[in-house]
Amino acid sequence: MHLVIIGNGITGVTAALTARQLDPAARITLVSAESAHHYSRTALMYLYMGHLRYQDTKPYGDWFWAENRLELVHAEATGLDPAARQVQLSTGQRLAYDQLLLATGSVTRFFNWPGQQLRGVQGLYGLPDLEKMTRDTQGIRRAVVVGGGLIGIELAEMLHARGIHVTLLVRESRYWELVLPPEEAALVERQISLHHVELRLHTEMREVLGDADGRVRAVVTTAGEELPCQWVGIATGVAPNLALAKAAGLATDRGILVDEHLRTSVPGVYAAGDCAQHREPGPGQVPVEQLWYTGRMQGETVAHTICGQPTPYRRGLWxxxxxxxxxxxxxxxxxxxxxxxxxxxxxxxxxxxxxxxxxxxxxxxxxxxxxxxxxxxxxxxxxxxxxxxxxxxxxxxxxxxxxxxxxxxxxxxxxxxxxxxxxxxxxxxxxxxxxxxxxxxx
Ligand SMILES: Cc1cc2nc3c(=O)[nH]c(=O)nc-3n(C[C@H](O)[C@H](O)[C@H](O)COP(=O)(O)OP(=O)(O)OC[C@H]3O[C@@H](n4cnc5c(N)ncnc54)[C@H](O)[C@@H]3O)c2cc1C
CATH class of the missing domain: 3.30.390.30 (FAD/NAD-linked reductase, C-terminal dimerisation domain)
Known part of the structure; x- marks a missing residue:
C-alpha cells in the first residue's frame, strides 16, 4: 500500500506516524510545499519574538523520517487525477498512490478590501508569512491589526514585543465576542490596554492606503478615520485550504466534505484536520475544527481507517x-x-x-x-x-x-x-x- 499525504502539519504527520505503527510494510510519502520538515505552527509567534529558533520548533530530528521510512517530498501538489490515482507535483513529477490523505490545512481569509495587495498587508499562517512579516516590520513604528480573535492578539503581542505601536480593530462590541462571555472579554481587554495596545471596538477596516512605492501608509476605518501605519495584520479568521480538492472535483462546502470515517466524495481519498468539513458532526461538535489537538485526533483516526481498521471520528470533550x-x-x-x-x-x-x-x-x-x-x-x-x-x-x-x-x-x-x-x-x-x-x- 502506498499512502500519500498532502500536508506535513500536525494532521498529516500524526496520520503518517499512526499508519507506520499500524502497517510496518506500507510505503508512506508526505508532500509539503511549506517546509521540508514538520514544525509546530503554534510556535510561530515565539520565532518572531526571539524566544525560539526554528530548529526548536521541530518536534522530531531531521534523521527521524528516514529512520521510520517516511518519505518526504518538499514540493507543491498542483493537481490530482483520482481516476488514475496520481498526484501532480510542482517539480513535474507524478506520484502514484493507493490511498490519499488531504491534510492541506487553512489559509488566511481576506475580504477584498481595497488596497489589500499593498506591500505590508498580510495574514500570519505559515513560515512564508513570518518571513514577510519579519522583513516588512523592520524598523517600523505603527501597525494596525484587523480582527479580534486569537491570531489578532498574537500579532499584537508580537509587534508590541518589538516596540511597535499597535491599533487593534475589532468589529464587535467586545473582544472575541462570539466566543467569550462579557466578563472574560473585559479581562482580556484589560490585558490589551495594560500592554499599551489601542483597542478599537465597533470598528472595521474599510480600505488600505498606499504610498508611491506600493507600500501601506494608512488604514481607513468604517468610521472614516485614517490611521497612519506601516504594516497591517489581517486576522479575520482562516478558511479551509480547498485549492487541490476543488481542482480535482471533490465535493466541498466550507471545507472538504467528509463522512464520519473522514472519507471524501472520491474513493481512496480522505481529508482531515483544518481542511475537512464533517457532513454530520457528532453531538456538540462543529463541522469545521481548526485546532491543533483536533488535527492530531483526526490524523490518528483516519490512519486507522486507511490501514483497514475503520474508525469513526469522535472528538469527545471540547x-x-x-x-x-x-x-x-x-x-x-x-x-x-x-x-x-x-x-x-x-x-x-x-x-x-x-x-x-x-x-x-x-x-x-x-x-x-x-x-x-x-x-x-x-x-x-x-x-x-x-x-x-x-x-x-x-x-x-x-x-x-x-x-x-x-x-x-x-x-x-x-x-x-x-x-x-x-x-x-x-x-x-x-x-x-x-x-x-x-x-x-x-
Ligand atoms: C499563528 C497560529 C497560531 C495558532 N495557535 C494555536 C493554538 O495555540 N492552539 C491550537 O489548538 N491551534 C492553534 N492554531 C491552529 C493550528 O495551528 C491548526 O489548527 C493546525 O496547525 C492545523 O493542522 P493541519 O495539519 O490540519 O494543517 P496545517 O498545519 O495548515 O498543515 C497543512 C500543510 O499543508 C501544506 N499544503 C497545503 N496545500 C498543499 C499542496 N497543494 N501541496 C503541498 N503542500 C500543501 C500547507 O503549506 C501546510 O504546511 C494556530 C494557527 C496559527 C496560524
Missing part, C-alpha cells in the same frame, strides 16, 4: 487553551458567549481582578457541571475531563476544587473565596450538602 499576553486561558466543555436556556452560570473574580473562574451547570441534570472557563488560574486537564465526563454535581466540584488547581504551590489559593462567593449567589446549593455517595466509585 477544550482549548491560549495566552492573552500574560493571561492564561483554559476552557472545557460548554461555555458559550451568551447564557443557554436551562444552564446556570457562576462567575468568580477576585476584588483586584486578574483572575476569573466560571462554572456552568444544569439544574435539570442534578446540577451536573457542563463547562469551565479559567483565566489567570491554571487547571488540571485530567481532573476537568473526569468531572465533565462523569457529569459531577457543581457542589462536589466546588468542594474538591483544590484537586484541579495546577498553579505552583506558592501561588495564592482561591478555593475558599470561590466557595463563599458561590454560597452567596446560590444559597440553596449548599456545598457541604453533597451526599457522600456521589463521590464513590471515582
Amino acid at each position: 477544550f482549548n487553551s491560549a495566552k492573552f499576553f500574560n493571561l492564561e486561558y483554559q476552557t472545557y466543555g460548554r461555555v458559550p458567549a451568551e447564557p443557554e436556556e436551562g444552564t446556570s452560570t457562576f462567575c468568580w473574580q477576585p476584588p483586584g481582578g486578574g483572575q476569573l473562574l466560571r462554572l456552568n451547570f444544569r439544574a435539570a441534570e442534578g446540577h451536573a457541571v457542563t463547562g469551565l472557563n479559567a483565566l489567570g488560574l491554571r487547571q488540571r486537564h485530567a481532573v476537568w475531563e473526569r468531572w465533565l465526563q462523569q457529569r459531577v454535581p457543581v457542589q462536589q466540584v466546588l468542594r474538591e476544587l483544590g484537586q484541579a488547581n495546577f498553579d505552583p504551590e506558592f501561588f495564592r489559593r482561591h478555593e475558599p473565596a470561590i466557595r463563599r462567593a458561590f454560597a452567596r449567589q446560590f444559597p440553596d446549593l449548599a456545598v457541604d450538602a453533597v451526599p457522600a455517595a456521589s463521590t464513590a466509585g471515582r
Whole structure:
C-alpha cells in the first residue's frame, strides 16, 4: 500500500506516524510545499519574538523520517487525477498512490478590501508569512491589526514585543465576542490596554492606503478615520485550504466534505484536520475544527481507517487553551458567549481582578457541571475531563476544587473565596450538602 499525504502539519504527520505503527510494510510519502520538515505552527509567534529558533520548533530530528521510512517530498501538489490515482507535483513529477490523505490545512481569509495587495498587508499562517512579516516590520513604528480573535492578539503581542505601536480593530462590541462571555472579554481587554495596545471596538477596516512605492501608509476605518501605519495584520479568521480538492472535483462546502470515517466524495481519498468539513458532526461538535489537538485526533483516526481498521471520528470533550499576553486561558466543555436556556452560570473574580473562574451547570441534570472557563488560574486537564465526563454535581466540584488547581504551590489559593462567593449567589446549593455517595466509585 502506498499512502500519500498532502500536508506535513500536525494532521498529516500524526496520520503518517499512526499508519507506520499500524502497517510496518506500507510505503508512506508526505508532500509539503511549506517546509521540508514538520514544525509546530503554534510556535510561530515565539520565532518572531526571539524566544525560539526554528530548529526548536521541530518536534522530531531531521534523521527521524528516514529512520521510520517516511518519505518526504518538499514540493507543491498542483493537481490530482483520482481516476488514475496520481498526484501532480510542482517539480513535474507524478506520484502514484493507493490511498490519499488531504491534510492541506487553512489559509488566511481576506475580504477584498481595497488596497489589500499593498506591500505590508498580510495574514500570519505559515513560515512564508513570518518571513514577510519579519522583513516588512523592520524598523517600523505603527501597525494596525484587523480582527479580534486569537491570531489578532498574537500579532499584537508580537509587534508590541518589538516596540511597535499597535491599533487593534475589532468589529464587535467586545473582544472575541462570539466566543467569550462579557466578563472574560473585559479581562482580556484589560490585558490589551495594560500592554499599551489601542483597542478599537465597533470598528472595521474599510480600505488600505498606499504610498508611491506600493507600500501601506494608512488604514481607513468604517468610521472614516485614517490611521497612519506601516504594516497591517489581517486576522479575520482562516478558511479551509480547498485549492487541490476543488481542482480535482471533490465535493466541498466550507471545507472538504467528509463522512464520519473522514472519507471524501472520491474513493481512496480522505481529508482531515483544518481542511475537512464533517457532513454530520457528532453531538456538540462543529463541522469545521481548526485546532491543533483536533488535527492530531483526526490524523490518528483516519490512519486507522486507511490501514483497514475503520474508525469513526469522535472528538469527545471540547477544550482549548491560549495566552492573552500574560493571561492564561483554559476552557472545557460548554461555555458559550451568551447564557443557554436551562444552564446556570457562576462567575468568580477576585476584588483586584486578574483572575476569573466560571462554572456552568444544569439544574435539570442534578446540577451536573457542563463547562469551565479559567483565566489567570491554571487547571488540571485530567481532573476537568473526569468531572465533565462523569457529569459531577457543581457542589462536589466546588468542594474538591483544590484537586484541579495546577498553579505552583506558592501561588495564592482561591478555593475558599470561590466557595463563599458561590454560597452567596446560590444559597440553596449548599456545598457541604453533597451526599457522600456521589463521590464513590471515582
Ligand atoms: C499563528 C497560529 C497560531 C495558532 N495557535 C494555536 C493554538 O495555540 N492552539 C491550537 O489548538 N491551534 C492553534 N492554531 C491552529 C493550528 O495551528 C491548526 O489548527 C493546525 O496547525 C492545523 O493542522 P493541519 O495539519 O490540519 O494543517 P496545517 O498545519 O495548515 O498543515 C497543512 C500543510 O499543508 C501544506 N499544503 C497545503 N496545500 C498543499 C499542496 N497543494 N501541496 C503541498 N503542500 C500543501 C500547507 O503549506 C501546510 O504546511 C494556530 C494557527 C496559527 C496560524
